[in-house]
Amino acid sequence: MTSTTVIDVDRLNLSYGGFHAVKDLSFQVRKGELYALLGTNGAGKTSTLETVEGHRVADSGTVRVFGRSPRERRAVRSRMGIMLQESGFSPDLTVKESVALIGALSRRDDAVERVLDIVDLKRKSDTKVSQLSGGEKRRLDFATAVYGRPELIFLDEPTTGLDIQSRDALWQAVDKLREDGSTVVLTTHYLEEAQQHADRIGLMHKGTFHQEGTVSELTRTLPATIRFSLATSAPAPLPLLADGDGDGKMFLIETFDLPQDLYILLGWAHANGVELRDLEAGPTRLDDVFRAISSD
Template sequence: MVTLPAASHDRWNRRMPTTPVIEVDSLNVVYGDFHAVQDLSFHVRRGELYALLGTNGAGKTSTLETVEGHRKATSGTVRVFGHDPADRAAVRPRMGIMLQDSGFTPDLTVAESVRLVGSLTRRTDEVGRVLDVVDLTRKADTRVSQLSGGEKRRLDFATAVYGTPELVFLDEPTTGLDIQSRDDLWSTVDRMREGGTTVVLTTHYLEEAQQHADRIGLMHRGRFHREGTVAELTRTLPSVIRFGLAAPAPTPPAATREEDGRYLVETFELQRSLSALLRWAEDHRLELRDLEAGPTRLDDVFRAIGS
């Protein structure tokens, strides 16, 4: 079971100054008679990694498109570096956006595509440096149409890396990447953050959000279901102990049987419940098979939505 990165909250409290890079206040996005984003407010501070997560159709894309300046708010205010994001000249050179598909022209080479990022964003960088960071140096002269899915994703990442912008949006950044490429991407993001870059992340890989985010906004049906640090989001749910028993065995105390025949103990006192269970197993000379014990994971917070 995953152990919570206890450092996350502390790290954020210790190191993050309070200057907001993104300020969203009472944002509403309405499509026809459908209210997709409802009175949403959140701030992202300089240097913070903020993960906007949520159920399908929760309104994440609508929110991000508004913050990125691609969509107009129906009402409410959005400020990026203190500017209206529609003021592209003021905002765009300072932010890098890694979309789910950047839509690079298939006939351009990788190097030409990266160069194009520079001229479109008006940020300065060395094409060679960017290719090196996203590990595409060997593919510099390859056409975009000939890249593998993972290589295309790394080229998408170049849009966020080019010129090391102050603010980076990563939309499902690691989808389609192998483990090595994922680790490399996160190392690059970590290095950018050490230099002060602010990151807004959306992902369906909750473990990545749990591991890397300072704070999480968890959306459901246009609103925040919860918002806070990973620890704050998971603290309100009990920790869990799961194990199996060789039949026949007496029912262990405080445990419920799950559909797969394993037992589940939910507790707000993990250490005490675990030692009670171990004593019980010892007394009955029973083996607790595939014993797992740990705090609530972000997955469990998601599963609790609507329940």
């Protein structure tokens, strides 16, 4: 563990009765990183995060947050902002009262108006929680992560139920928090958001990491694809190994060097006067990595 390590999980094990939900899991999150903990349903993400947040006790292994046990609530909790899947604000409180309550509970300093502005709920300040829409409730949940600019922020499926504008606004706010030095741990099933925003990803499956690394480290394990069709049969043999669709007109090329193979294919088409119809060159996406592990 170095001075820049914010979270240090070492050989964590968690069980429910006889069911071993998290198995010897180790990872670290460094200061300023956005670390995405992703995985298949039931992989153990929530159980792991609950332990890191100090809500659950490990069966074995150690968890350190800012170098201390997350169970040391006073020392550690005031430095964390946790946006749960549902915060459970009292339905009878107004939005403004709920945000003020976050301040009181977190013991962090901030101005309620500033937080309302960031989560775009100023116009709803005096509205009761029970009268908010699903997306507005989600933005109120986000206030728990924003209030007092916590050093460590947990975002548990933060954009579920948000429209595209609210999503963009949330990610802008997260970017701003990161500029101010916050470290972020994200879980989400929206893989394109993780692909776009995460520095590193821990990909869980059946209680352990299937892979861990940057987006490019994860996606480089699978080939990218080039797809096209030909209007007529090819006048010369294709320059690359391709799968056809049976009638010889649709082709799929799998490649670990997309720019190079695209260059070769376009050069071949040009030299032979061939029209490549419906040409699509797609880099490997996290979805592809996911599909590969889900079929294990």
